[in-house]
Amino acid sequence: MMDEQTAAQLRQAFETDDEVCIGFGPDKLIGYDDAMQSEADIPHERQQFMESMAFWFRVSRHRPALERLVARHLGVNAARVKMSHLNMWRQGAFNVAIPMLVFDTKAAADAAHTPSPQGDMPPEVPDNLRRVMLRLPMPPRCAEAVYPGSILEKMRCETATYVWMQKNCPQIRIPHLFGLGFPHGTHYTHSSRLWFARRALLCIRQWFASWMRWPLLSNYVAISVPKDECPVDSGYMILEHFGASFGQELSLMARDTKIVEDGVEYLPEPIQMLAQPAKMRNLFRGVSRIILALARVPQPRIGAFRFNDNGTISLDNRPVTADMFVLENARAPRTMSVDTTYTNVNEYVSDLQTFQEQKFLAAPNAAVEAADATYQMGIMAFLRAVTHHFVGGTRRWRNGPFVLYMSDANASNFMVDENWNVTGMYDLEWMFSAPADMPRVPSWLTWSSVDRISNPATDEYAAYNEARAAFAEVFAEEERLADTAALETALGGTTLSAVMEESWASKTFWFYSSLLSITGMTHVASHQILPMFVRTWEEKRDASASFADLAKLWSTAAADVIVKKVDDHTRHLVHVAALFGRAPPTYTASHDIETGAVNGGEVPYMEEKLSRDNTGNSKEISLQS
Secondary structure (H helix, E strand, O other): OOOOHHHHHHHHHOOOOOOOEEEEEEEEEOOOHHHOOOOOOHHHHHHHHHHHHHHHHHHHHHHHHHHHHHHHOOOOOHHEEEEEEEEEEEEEOOEEEEEEEEOOOHHHHHHHHOOOOOOOOOOOOOOOOOEEEEEOOHHHHHHOOOOHHHHHHHHHHHHHHHHHHHHHOOOOOOOOOEEEEEEOOEEEEEHHHHOHHHHHHHHHHHHHHHHOOOOOOOOOOOOOOHHHHHHOOOOOOEEEEEOOOEEHHHHHHOOOOOOOOOOEEEOOOOHHHHHHHHHHHHHHHHHHHHHHHHHHOOOOOOEEEEEEOOOOEEEOOOOOHHHHHHEEEEEEEEOOOOOEEEHHHHHHHHHHHHHHHHHHHHHHOOOHHHHHHHHHHHHHHHHHHHHHHHOOOOOOOOOOEEEEEEOOOOHHHHHEEEOOOEEEEEOOOEEEEEEOOOOOOOOOOOOOOHHHHOOOOOOOHHHOOOOOOOOHHHHHHHHHHHOOOOHHOOOHHHHOHHHHHHHHHHOOOHHHHHHHHHOOHHHHHHHHHHHHHHOOHHHOOOHHHHHHHHHHHHHHOHHHHEEEEEEEEHHHHHHHHHHOOOOOOOOEEEOOOOEEEEEEEEEEOOOOOOOOOOOOOOEEOOOOO
């Protein structure tokens, strides 16, 4: 496997490009000018990337131990299990997934395994070879350094989702979970791998718990694993691998065929679903069935399932989303404690708004200038003021029922065949019980970002609305065929499809979308929510003064907050410049908090790129200070 010298050479390769680019993610390079203009926290992402690389190399050095660990959970001879080549590893937002190759015999494993001097498996392996996935959470990407215990929370919730779906949604094809280990050292394996006596005892305990109406025991039983077999202390999961018989991930299938130009191979833009009506309906039918299967059983509160040490699950964890986890990893304050659940939608929405507000205060690059900070503060105050139009009051379903919601149902999580029939679903992270009228139509129907599809002035919005209407039609058809009696009773005789249509018509869809997005809150609110209350909004050239008034309602120290956010951005640019070995720039700008005037004139928000102070005076800003 790669040693530290090789790792150092790889890091140097990123940093010595002709354009002086730095790496800040897998296949992600950025130059100085783009980094200085980026809304992302480039220094943080760079540090995350470097620490993630170090984690990869540390894992690769423990190949024999991890092969023994996987063999233990599969119940096979360790000599039959081989770790795949580094080139076959896959990294997601939070985990690294390592294909583990399982040979029929030790002799077959030895014959196929011709190690390189570094000990790597050759990347060429038979297509029909059995594989399982060893998935490891990456501490640098899971907020573990910021909030210890974050990985444990993440793994408990995902494991509980597997358990719940195995029992309640057998019609949804998900990977088999062979076993897992938590960061604190507890290991669990599926009961099918146990001796007959232990399986029989578990069956008796499950029957007795059911008879007594106690929490039902899962099929995962605690086992002992020698410490030398688990050298990675950040936890692990061993999952079934979806092979070629399942087709491909939707995001890959939709890109059709690879393009080769000048000897370089790359994927084209994905096919628009509206251009493939037959395939689109097949896809929508499969996704609709999954949503309906999850929603079929109403839940008593808003929260996520948690896997407990005794093998049971309970709806006792906070409703954490992938976006929330990403922001907490970037040091956003945690405003929901791990054991917080909600029986009232108002309280949940209020805490979502608090999280967005605290994230804004903490992020070093939240606002690029004083007008930007004023704008965002005004939007947050506005959303607080209009919340009662979307939740609470006399609105239905404010106290439930609540239904399971895939908060991270991105296109790559669905396996489809060549006709786009859904054949499987994996990556069950970030599922929680949510208000019935939260957005359930996938945001990826047109492959555009939420800030683009939320703007009625764009073609992306029109395309998304057309695709959404097609999805709603298929969803209603599938709902009529599904067993949703319990849910409809809980909803007072209303169908989930009707709730979804009402959410879209009332713009509750967009209200929730603004609160759940990492960076899209201001875009969604200004495009979809503001025009409901400010009819002439689209005709205004600049509303800086209006935002300034709203910003004052967001905080009694609004001016101080604006100064702080400009200073935060200044320091952020110093750190970005330092990554490239550059001296920070110096420039002049002025801003009046009351009027939005810049250098004596009015300019629309987002057309102005100069930093300002909060006095209305021209200010020479040295980013070195």
